[in-house]
Amino acid sequence: MSENPNPHWSARTLAAQALGRIDEATRAVVPPIHVTTTFIRDPDNQYRTGNIYGRPDNETVREAEAMIAALEGAPVAMVLGSGMSAATAVFLALAPGDHAIVPKVMYWALRNWIVTDAVQWGLKIDVVDTSDLDAVRAAIRPGETKLVWLETPANPLWTITDIRAVADIAHAAGARVAVDSTCATPLLTRPLEHGADIVMHAATKYLNGHSDVIAGALAAARDDAFWVRIKRVRSMLGQILGPLEAYLLIRGMRTVDLRVRAACANAMELALRLSNHAAVAEVLYPGLPTHPGHDIARRQMTGGFGGMLSIRVRGGEQAAIATAAKVQLWKRATSLGGVESLIEHRGSIEGPGSPCPMDLLRLSTGIEDVEDLYADLDQALRQA
Ligand SMILES: *Cc1c(COP(=O)(O)O)cnc(C)c1O
Numbered sequence: 067m068s069e070n071p072n073p074h075w076s077a078r079t080l081a082a083q084a085l086g087r088i089d090e091a092t093r094a095v096v097p098p099i100h101v102t103t104t105f106i107r108d109p110d111n112q113y114r115t116g117n118i119y120g121r122p123d124n125e126t127v128r129e130a131e132a133m134i135a136a137l138e139g140a141p142v143a144m145v146l147g148s149g150m151s152a153a154t155a156v157f158l159a160l161a162p163g164d165h166a167i168v169p170k171v172m173y174w175a176l177r178n179w180i181v182t183d184a185v186q187w188g189l190k191i192d193v194v195d196t197s198d199l200d201a202v203r204a205a206i207r208p209g210e211t212k213l214v215w216l217e218t219p220a221n222p223l224w225t226i227t228d229i230r231a232v233a234d235i236a237h238a239a240g241a242r243v244a245v246d247s248t249c250a251t252p253l254l255t256r257p258l259e260h261g262a263d264i265v266m267h268a269a270t271k272y273l274n275g276h277s278d279v280i281a282g283a284l285a286a287a288r289d290d291a292f293w294v295r296i297k298r299v300r301s302m303l304g305q306i307l308g309p310l311e312a313y314l315l316i317r318g319m320r321t322v323d324l325r326v327r328a329a330c331a332n333a334m335e336l337a338l339r340l341s342n343h344a345a346v347a348e349v350l351y352p353g354l355p356t357h358p359g360h361d362i363a364r365r366q367m368t369g370g371f372g373g374m375l376s377i378r379v380r381g382g383e384q385a386a387i388a389t390a391a392k393v394q395l396w397k398r399a400t401s402l403g404g405v406e407s408l409i410e411h412r413g414s415i416e417g418p419g420s421p422c423p424m425d426l427l428r429l430s431t432g433i434e435d436v437e438d439l440y441a442d443l444d445q446a447l448r449q450a
Contacts, residue, residue: 126309137252140285149268151305152282159295162188166213208239217246226359233261271403274318328433330370345447351375383424392446402430
């Protein structure tokens with residue numbers, strides 16, 4: 067593979083060309099997909115290429131990783147079999163007995179795993195409102211806290227956390243900061259530039275963008291001992307991404323900038339229009355000045371506030387469920403970050419103990435015509 071890229075080119079340029087890598091053997095503009103699970107050992111018993119076996123070594127996987135590293139401005143990145151495997155690998159790289167802080171508002175399945183399985187495995191966990199810096203300060207145990215996990219904007223209220231401020235608090239106490247940046251995408255926020263140590267993506271969502279690959283990604287500010295431990299978790303637990311999925315992810319990421327910008331523009335327009343809708347009690351979107359995290363989001367996010375918003379339906383839970391039942395264009399489904407718009411009654415999937423209000427509908431805005439998207443929501447809200 068030809069070595070690349072001019073470091074001065076923007077993330078957008080690098081993504082569009084998949085780093086501009088050319089296959090040396092054929093001069094192909096799109097490199098081949100490497101499917102081999104094993105590599106020839108040299109006659110003198112060496113492995114000169116460094117490639118030995120397909121679980122740790124795959125060139126297509128490395129190409130996807132190089133793209134994510136370029137997008138996040140990171141020296142190292144890693145792709146894994148899902149967003150959950152990426153997130154859990156970070157927690158499993160801690161040691162039993164370590165203390166970690168996680169947000170009250172965060173991706174529900176991960177929170178579930180942390181407060182049950184990770185605790186059983188030996189981590190000490192505090193669940194804290196990370197948008198409240200005093201609460202973070204109070205929860206930190208200097209020397210004992212090893213990780214502060216953040217998500218911003220956070221599912222499904224789009225709570226904003228000030229990454230820089232939390233990183234300063236955490237670092238002073240010897241703790242690392244990891245950020246689930248799935249909804250921000252590297253186009254809107256690069257957490258490492260705000261002091262985070264690790265950034266995580268459900269690459270299933272915006273990075274791939276077409277609702278046809280489950281994948282996860284991590285990028286780190288340093289190739290240090292903790293990164294080596296995370297890599298070991300991936301390799302030993304086999305949390306790898308297959309080369310065909312890695313290829314699809316590379317193809318999806320070529321258009322991530324266009325897709326994210328289109329989704330942001332649609333979400334902003336919908337947030338403004340829905341704020342004036344008689345059937346909507348509240349719109350939760352960090353792009354609205356009324357959102358409690360708006361000022362931090364303006365500093366921390368560039369180019370938009372993301373494609374995710376939520377609405378609280380005035381008629382309550384049953385009206386929210388009825389609204390989701392009446393849409394024709396929006397797809398009634400969980401997940402987010404694809405080119406097609408999705409609507410979800412989030413409380414039905416999160417279940418008891420969740421901070422999600424039961425009158426809330428989560429909207430993942432795609433790249434369709436915003437007039438069609440609004441008209442469909444409007445007719446559904448009127449009928450509910
Ligand atoms: C979907 C999602 C995850 C989990 O990713 P999977 O690929 O489904 O395992 C984690 N965090 C956020 C914010 C997500 O939206």
